[in-house]
Amino acid sequence: MFHGDNLQRVLDAMSDGVYITDGNGVTITVNKAYERITGIPKRTLQGMHMSEVVKAGYISRSVSLEVLKERRAVTLTQALTDDHKILVSGTPMIDARGRIEYVVTTVRDVTELLQAKRAEEQLEQLLNVREQYGPAQHDWPAEPFIVSPRTQACYELAKRVANSAAKVLLQGETGTGKTLLARTIHQYSRCSSGPFIELNCAAMPESLLEAELFGYVPGAFTGASNKGKTGLLEAANNGTLFLDEIGDLPLSLQAKLLKVIAEKRFLPVGGTEFRQTNFRLISASHHDLKALVAESRFRADLLYRICVVPIELPALRERTEEIEPLLEHYLCYFNQQYEFDCRWHQSVVERLTRYDWPGNIRELINLVERLVVTSEQALITTAHLPRELIGEQFLGKQGLSLRHRMDELELRLISEALQVHGTTRAAAQALGIDQSTLVKKQQRLKAKMMGNPTQDDE
Numbered sequence: 001m002f003h004g005d006n007l008q009r010v011l012d013a014m015s016d017g018v019y020i021t022d023g024n025g026v027t028i029t030v031n032k033a034y035e036r037i038t039g040i041p042k043r044t045l046q047g048m049h050m051s052e053v054v055k056a057g058y059i060s061r062s063v064s065l066e067v068l069k070e071r072r073a074v075t076l077t078q079a080l081t082d083d084h085k086i087l088v089s090g091t092p093m094i095d096a097r098g099r100i101e102y103v104v105t106t107v108r109d110v111t112e113l114l115q116a117k118r119a120e121e122q123l124e125q126l127l128n129v130r131e132q133y134g135p136a137q138h139d140w141p142a143e144p145f146i147v148s149p150r151t152q153a154c155y156e157l158a159k160r161v162a163n164s165a166a167k168v169l170l171q172g173e174t175g176t177g178k179t180l181l182a183r184t185i186h187q188y189s190r191c192s193s194g195p196f197i198e199l200n201c202a203a204m205p206e207s208l209l210e211a212e213l214f215g216y217v218p219g220a221f222t223g224a225s226n227k228g229k230t231g232l233l234e235a236a237n238n239g240t241l242f243l244d245e246i247g248d249l250p251l252s253l254q255a256k257l258l259k260v261i262a263e264k265r266f267l268p269v270g271g272t273e274f275r276q277t278n279f280r281l282i283s284a285s286h287h288d289l290k291a292l293v294a295e296s297r298f299r300a301d302l303l304y305r306i307c308v309v310p311i312e313l314p315a316l317r318e319r320t321e322e323i324e325p326l327l328e329h330y331l332c333y334f335n336q337q338y339e340f341d342c343r344w345h346q347s348v349v350e351r352l353t354r355y356d357w358p359g360n361i362r363e364l365i366n367l368v369e370r371l372v373v374t375s376e377q378a379l380i381t382t383a384h385l386p387r388e389l390i391g392e393q394f395l396g397k398q399g400l401s402l403r404h405r406m407d408e409l410e411l412r413l414i415s416e417a418l419q420v421h422g423t424t425r426a427a428a429q430a431l432g433i434d435q436s437t438l439v440k441k442q443q444r445l446k447a448k449m450m451g452n453p454t455q456d457d458e
């Protein structure tokens, strides 16, 4: 049997803390691990009743007292300091007459365990974010497929600056290949083994955009996940952050982004602790950002920060020599996809080379796919082309009033803008009207065309 000193030596050899009280709740002893974990010396505690230990503020709750009260084993977690958590398990030792002789409590510091769990959760989140925003490298073409000398010059400049940390601003109309160019810079950069995180700033409302970029801590706002969320600024660490349509970033977020760029750290929404991040920033916009600065819609200081090297991708109508190779390339691509054998009639190529492609390469790709899947014969002729492409003037149906024809034209312009720009916000901006005006107009005109005029109509 162990007694006295021997028993204490055995207790001191244990890595978990041990606290022993008698059947009345008076402290008999604690071991060295307990002293180390809690920072409370044995000599202070010995002989103290557990209620006094609580009263003196050494601990917040006494497991020993709960064991004595409940007459069974009790386990709880206690906070010693803000960032220190211990797991405490008390067990009653009952003598032959059924009385509690001792309460033996073990104490384990679980701070590291909890930190490791949080780190594991964060890692899991980060991997999800990367999966969502960072397409696998092999999905990307290493180089653009088709390049004319004008585009080639953009790609050469991009590759030259890729290896530096210089922030690049890509400008060009929608669908001109800005994302492809941003990916090329990433692939040729020093951080190519890191993530490529892409966010379209025009695609979501301000509050969501902030949570997406900065992430949030648990309980930051109603509806927030109780695990918190890793923001893209953190997910892009050691990689590239590509902010597409940066001109649409709300002013309040522009100020916050400026701070992140300057300080390489940020506060998640609802957080009080800064998080470090180091990424290469590539921005893109189809707006003229200088004009937005003049209208006080974009911060001049942010523009100077993000635009160390500007690269402007020309619109497809300004590089018409690429149109035919692009048509061939994507025809071949969709023929393979759908196992067809379509080919162009030369008149189609000629006609499409003269078209001005407001949606640029994206519009061209969509058209080629549409023609391949809808064509009933292998040879695609001008007869298969949509009206706006065969140069037909918009006349509307014969015999209709000027007002009706104008409504048709308005509805058609809205639909085309939506097709080209993808979102009501971007389409409204392109047409120079409010998003809500666009939505209302479209609904009203659709109802009118279907013979259900709304109250707005005269």
Ligand SMILES: Nc1ncnc2c1ncn2[C@@H]1O[C@H](COP(=O)(O)OP(=O)(O)OP(=O)(O)O)[C@@H](O)[C@H]1O
Pocket (backbone or CB within 6 Å): 144, 145, 146, 147, 151, 172, 173, 174, 175, 176, 177, 178, 179, 180, 181, 244, 286, 361, 362, 365
């Ligand atoms: N030189 C090229 N050769 C072949 N395909 C290209 C080329 N450049 C771009 N593309 C293709 O055109 C499509 C549009 O390109 P991308 O998404 O890079 O344009 P974007 O300017 O970023 O558009 P947005 O401003 O709307 O985001 C993509 O499918 C891309 O792969």
